Amino acid sequence: MSTPSGAIWGRAEQQDFRSRVRGCLLGGAIGDALGAGVSALTLDEIRAAHGEGAVNDFVPAFGRRGAVSAATQLTLFTVDGLIRAQVRRDTGAWHPPTDVHRAHLRWAATQRDWGPDLRRKDGGWLAQEEWLYARRDPTISCLTGLGDTTMGTLDKPKNTIARDSGALVRSAPFGLLVGWEPQLVCQLAVECAVQTHGSPGAYLSAGAFAVIVHALARGETLDAGVQRALAQLTPRPGHQPVSDALQQALGAVRQGIPGPERIAALGEGRTAESALGVAVYCALVAEDIRQGLRLAVNHDGPSAVTGTLCGALLGALHGETALPPAWLAELEGRPTLLEIADDFAMEMTQGPALHSPGSAASGWLARYPRG
Structure with missing residues (x-):
């Protein structure tokens, strides 16, 4: 993988970027938490439990309101891995997939250990967050794929028949x-x-989702992001189901009033590609983040998955100030999400000042060790 070129950041650009990073990570977590309490229910069951209007606010999941699932946990560790990859560039070791894999192995440890291993010096600060040591409905594919230290590659992927959204929601x-x-x-x-x-x-689906978020983080429209993703997909073998899902999402926008019937026609998110299609559709028709997320979680499919994806898209599109304050106030792990979002923004805009060979900040290297 070649090294991307650097960029020069002005103050306004830095502020906009940080807002979109915060919006993306917090928005995804809000959507996750909104759907977590009803993710296993059909729409009829959701309405029976919460009224004809279905879910309009957080409902208890994992013992509390505002709780997040494994989707948010894994997303946090993805960010951690990307920061560590940037830090390790100074050593000449530049292979981000390896650093992200190591980060996801640290997540896997949270699924089997009782709490942080304080003896480890290479885990960084995120792996010391005790609230992350909880199993929150991870997919079997994630647990088995990260069940040993062997890293799957395009030549030798793990879980070759896994079609669920476990990789998509962390991307x-x-x-x-x-x-x-x-x-x-x-x-x-x-x-x-x-x-x-x-x-x-x-x-x-994971690759397409990342490209759409990328366009939004650069200030482009959601439609432009989807078109860019389609262009990236076309040369890749096996792309047709994902391309079809995105095209169907675009077409559904013109088919009438948004609602569960449109989502059902898109597949309700039971595979990775249909989850992507549902999330894109909900984001495209959203009048605001609150309305878009309510649409994304009130259907027969995996509500936490589609809520996570839609929330990340809308958060990257509109920035953190568009997020509903009442939901932010109750969101589990909000301090951790804010901390790593700001660390990511600082690393991407000011990384050389933090850890270049000539000016290394020991505190930063303690947070994100090179090992």
Whole structure:
């Protein structure tokens, strides 16, 4: 993988970028939390439990309101891996898929250990966050793909028939690499997806999602992002189900009033490509983030998945100030999400000042060790 060129950031550009990074990560987590309590229910069951208007606010999941699932946990570790990859560039070791894989192995440890291993010096600060040591409905594909230290690759992917959204929901951070070209963003997301998901529908959905987020983080429209993703997909073998899902999402916008019937026609998110299609559709027709997320979670499919994806898209599109304050206030892990979002923005805009060979900040290297 070639090294992307650097960029010069003005103050206004830095502020806009940080807002979109925060919006993307927090928006995804809000959508995750909104859908987590009803993710296993049909729409009829949701309405029976919460009224004809279905879910309009957080409902308890995992013992509390505002709780997030494994989708948010994994997204946090994806960001951690990308920061670590940038830090390790100074050593000449430049292979982001390896650093993201190591980060996801740290997530896997949170699924089997009781709490942080304080003896480890290479884990960084995120792996010390005790609230992350909880199993929140991870997919079997993620658990088995990260069940040993062997890294799946495009030549030898893990779980070759896995079509679920476990890789897709953790892939928004790749799109926040705004200094990269879209083809590199897509390639990195794909290379990291095959570490757990070897079906083309699953890993190409991850690549397409990252490209759409990338366009939004650069200030482009959602429609432009989808077109860019379609262009990236076309040369890749096995792309047709993902391309079809995106085309169907675009077409559904013109088919009448948004509602569960439109989502059902898109497949309700039961495969990675249909989850991507549902999320894109909900984001395209959203009048605002609140309305878009309510649409994204009230259907028969996996609500936490489609809520996560739609929230990340709308957050990257509109920035953090568009997020509903009442939902932010109750969101589990909000301090951690804000901290790593700001760290990511600082690394991407000011990284050389933090860890170049001539001016290394010891505190930063303690947070994101090179090892």
